Amino acid sequence: MATQRVLDFLASRRPAGPCLIVDLDVVAENFRAFEKALPQSKIYYAVKANPAPEILRLLARMGSSFDTASVAEIEMALDAGATAERISFGNTIKKERDIARAYELGIRLFAVDCVEEVEKIARAAPGAQVFCRVLTDGEGAEWPLSRKFGCVPTMAVDVLRHAASLGLDAYGVSFHVGSQQTDLSAWDRALGDAKKVFSTLAGEGIVLRMVNMGGGFPTRYLRDVPAAEVYGQAIFEALSKHFGNVIPETIIEPGRGMVGNAGVIKSEVVLISRKADNDNVRWVYLDIGKFGGLAETMDEAIRYPILTERDGDEKGACVLAGPTCDSADVMYEKSPYPLPLSLTIGDEVLIEGTGAYTTTYSAVAFNGFEPLRSYVI
Ligand SMILES: Cc1ncc(COP(=O)(O)O)c(C=O)c1O
Known part of the structure; x- marks a missing residue:
């Protein structure tokens, strides 16, 4: 996770303040693993996970397509070298003028989940290809995306x-x-729903051709996760089970699985204290928290591995919090985080698995703190 290249960069450059370092070699490896695991599927990298231009350029060169959420992301993908036919406007919630702008830029593939959105697309992007998102229950996911997106089959x-x-x-x-x-059967259930939509419409003479299987592929945090090929195999089996030998075109949109394990945040311990003399849980305040880029610690959903130089020492439970004057800026409290008892103010820590959903979540200047800096190496 913290690769030798990342460690060498930190040792030689000694960047000040909290920052993310992304190792492009790991992103390239992840891309190749997805290609190998799902050879029949087109890969649309979910730009929202980390839109650093170096990452987009690498993936564009490697042949990736791009799932985008806004006109700005479409422009980033185009600037990185992707052509319009390799870009999907995958957000189900779009302003009509943004649809028109995307159409002007050459985008012809749009997500919808209701007739109201279809009408906008018919007006602003006549003749475009649309795919309809179906609801999933999000069970088995650490960061569920249920309810807000999709409709029933x-x-x-x-x-x-x-x-x-x-x-x-x-x-x-x-x-x-x-x-x-991390539940492989989630794709099986969703593919079953997709097939129902295919079959009903086929009965009316409308022949659908594509299933967009989205993201969801995990990255390693504290626990091991199955490798890409295990997902590929489970998905291939589910596709065969539901679609027999008429398997449609498929798309995957990995975000976290593409860049999560490529990034490491370097942070510093600002304060260690207790709330009472007899308190046995220490409060450890880092120079990064929920507003500095670690927003996915919300409800303690994502639990990042944290490395210190004292990991060989005895550990004790800590509440982990960020540096801002906002009491919501507490990352792990319900399940305290074990850190070395010898941890000291001024120590550096490495927060692993932070390549996805960090830089873009960081506030611009909340409490006067800079947005999370990133170095892509
Ligand atoms: C439409 C869409 N596709 C793909 C992704 C990427 O998902 P993940 O990071 O779980 O791979 C997201 C994440 O929010 C999304 O909204």
Whole structure:
């Protein structure tokens, strides 16, 4: 996780303040692992996970396509060398003028999850391809994306029928099984739902051709996760089970699984204290917290591995908090984090697995703290 290249960079450059270092070699390895695990699927990297230009350029060179959430992300992918036909506007919530701008930029693939969005696309992006997102329950995911996105499969049928009636290309169905998904059967359930939509519409003469299987592929935090090929195998089996030998085109949109383990945050211990003399839980305040980029510690959902130079020493429970004057800026309290008893103010710590969903979550100047700096090496 903290690769030798990252450790060498930190030792030689000694960057001040909290910062993220991303090792591009790890991103390249992850891309190749996804290609190998799901050779029939097109890879659309989820730009939101980490839009650093160096990452986008590397992936564009390697042949990746891109899942984008906004016009700004579309422009970043284009600037990185992707052509418009390799970009999907995958957010189900879009302003009509942003759809029009994307269309002007050449984008022809859009996500929807309701007839209202279909109507916007029919007006602003005539003839475009649309795929309809179906709801998933997010069970088994550490960062579920359920409820806000997607509709029930029976409604997806209405949405895609409506799209076809407005001259759009009703292209397929998408889902997202929830981020950091470690239950392999989640894809099986979602593919079962996708197949229902395919079958119902086929009965009406509307032939869908694509399933967008979203992201959800996990990265390693404190626990080992199955390798990409294990996911590939489970997904291939589920596709065969539901679609027989008429397997549609498929897309995957890995974000966390592409860049999570490529990044390490260097941080510093600002304060260690207790709330009472007889308190046996120490409070450890770092120079980074929820507002500095570690927003996914919300509800203690994502638990990052933390390395210190004293890891050989005896450990004790700590509440881990960030540096701001906001009482929400506490990362781990319900499940205290074991850290060395010898940990001292001024020590540096490395927070691993932080390549995804960190820089872009960091506040611009909350409490006067700079946004999280990043170095891509
Ligand atoms: C539409 C879409 N695709 C892909 C992703 C990436 O998911 P993950 O980081 O779990 O791979 C997300 C994450 O929010 C998403 O919203």
